[in-house]
Amino acid sequence: MKSAYVSGLQPNQIVSSIFLVQYKDIRQKRTGEPYLALVLGDRTGEIEAKMWDNVAEVMDTFARDDFLKVRGLAQVYQNRLQFTVHRLQKQSESEIDHSDFFPTSRRDPEEMFTELRGIISAISNPHLRCLLEALFDDAEIARRYKIAPAAKTVHHAYLGGLLEHVLSLCALARFTASHYPAVDLDLLLAGIILHDLGKIYELSYDRSFAYTSEGQLLGHMIIALRMIDEKRRALPDFPQRLRTLLEHMIISHHGELEFGSPKVPLFPEALLLHHLDNLDSKMECMRAFLQKDKSLDGCWTAYNPALERTVLKKSRYLDDAPEEPPAAPVPVPAEFMPAGAAASGAHAPPARNADAAVTGPPAVTAPIPEAAIRPGPALPPEDASAAAKSTFAEKLRSALRGDR
Numbered sequence: 001m002k003s004a005y006v007s008g009l010q011p012n013q014i015v016s017s018i019f020l021v022q023y024k025d026i027r028q029k030r031t032g033e034p035y036l037a038l039v040l041g042d043r044t045g046e047i048e049a050k051m052w053d054n055v056a057e058v059m060d061t062f063a064r065d066d067f068l069k070v071r072g073l074a075q076v077y078q079n080r081l082q083f084t085v086h087r088l089q090k091q092s093e094s095e096i097d098h099s100d101f102f103p104t105s106r107r108d109p110e111e112m113f114t115e116l117r118g119i120i121s122a123i124s125n126p127h128l129r130c131l132l133e134a135l136f137d138d139a140e141i142a143r144r145y146k147i148a149p150a151a152k153t154v155h156h157a158y159l160g161g162l163l164e165h166v167l168s169l170c171a172l173a174r175f176t177a178s179h180y181p182a183v184d185l186d187l188l189l190a191g192i193i194l195h196d197l198g199k200i201y202e203l204s205y206d207r208s209f210a211y212t213s214e215g216q217l218l219g220h221m222i223i224a225l226r227m228i229d230e231k232r233r234a235l236p237d238f239p240q241r242l243r244t245l246l247e248h249m250i251i252s253h254h255g256e257l258e259f260g261s262p263k264v265p266l267f268p269e270a271l272l273l274h275h276l277d278n279l280d281s282k283m284e285c286m287r288a289f290l291q292k293d294k295s296l297d298g299c300w301t302a303y304n305p306a307l308e309r310t311v312l313k314k315s316r317y318l319d320d321a322p323e324e325p326p327a328a329p330v331p332v333p334a335e336f337m338p339a340g341a342a343a344s345g346a347h348a349p350p351a352r353n354a355d356a357a358v359t360g361p362p363a364v365t366a367p368i369p370e371a372a373i374r375p376g377p378a379l380p381p382e383d384a385s386a387a388a389k390s391t392f393a394e395k396l397r398s399a400l401r402g403d404r
Contacts (some may be wrong), residue, residue: 007044009074016071020101051085105160110145125186127153134231144200151208188269191249198223
């Protein structure tokens with residue numbers, strides 16, 4: 001087992017442990033000397049790292065997706081934890097327990113796959129059920145479907161994430177289809193199970209997650225259509241129009257043309273698939289982002305490009321940032337209220353209940369002395385306005401002090 005995981009690193013902690021290199025870039029200091037910009041990771045998360053000294057000696061000894069034993073210091077920089085590497089050394093595969101480095105679903109993949117096969121066997125439409133069984137009876141498809149992530153980074157980006165995402169969608173489909181009686185649940189479930197099928201070949205997930213050449217050139221929608229068509233050819237009685245509906249659900253499930261779908265959803269099951277897929281992916285994206293956010297202080301995460309927003313850390317907001325109690329109101333004497341305000345109760349101090357606790361100073365209730373408001377000698381017209389303002393301000397200050 002590793003000696004330290006990313007999620008357990010603390011500020012000013014000296015760390016010696018093994019990490020997976022998820023990103024590597026050789027950059028230059030102002031002096032022209034090289035330094036390393038890295039992202040190191042394990043199954044608990046990732047951390048930005050820099051190596052400033054003795055870089056020329058080690059920068060060509062390793063590459064992305066290699067395992068490194070590093071020693072250095074965890075430090076806070078711009079409210080985020082970073083790692084300064086002092087020494088590093090590439091590790092051989094024989095020294096690595098891969099379960100320490102690759103994020104996986106919390107659920108057992110075999111258990112999830114058994115659940116999926118149960119959903120397929122319960123589909124009443126014989127054409128859809130036979131097509132799905134033909135696909136998942138294929139040992140290579142089944143193997144990949146059990147371990148593939150649902151995305152490279154955005155949502156369910158861990159081994160088994162695709163299967164977990166699909167099962168979540170199936171549960172949502174049952175709930176929503178019961179609310180909309182016109183929805184064909186069999187068709188909706190088939191579309192859900194197949195909509196991301198192509199990701200098992202679009203993504204590579206032996207080490208860090210990346211796109212395959214096939215994935216870059218075609219994308220998961222086209223790959224899924226090819227896979228489905230290959231299995232459908234062994235089912236000569238499969239209805240052509242049902243095939244077209246399935247294909248439309250796959251190519252429209254991103255919902256909008258600008259999001260990569262060549263068609264927008266054009267019938268209820270396709271529209272529902274898009275919205276359920278978007279809902280589940282966004283909720284998982286927000287959950288994972290809150291869990292992995294590296295901001296050490298404050299109630300808000302950094303900006304998330306996928307969500308196009310920052311996210312509130314609700315627990316910290318509720319627990320660590322109590323609102324200050326409002327200041328006690330300052331009563332204003334009736335003489336200084338606007339005309340009619342005293343009669344209506346506007347701006348008047350609240351009535352005191354003899355049984356209520358008094359938390360502030362008592363209101364000023366003594367009358368203002370006559371001398372304080374007796375008119376003085378006449379002033380020239382140009383000074384009258386200023387004098388009136390000064391007299392009013394002085395009387396107000398005197399009244400609030402309780403001067404006699």
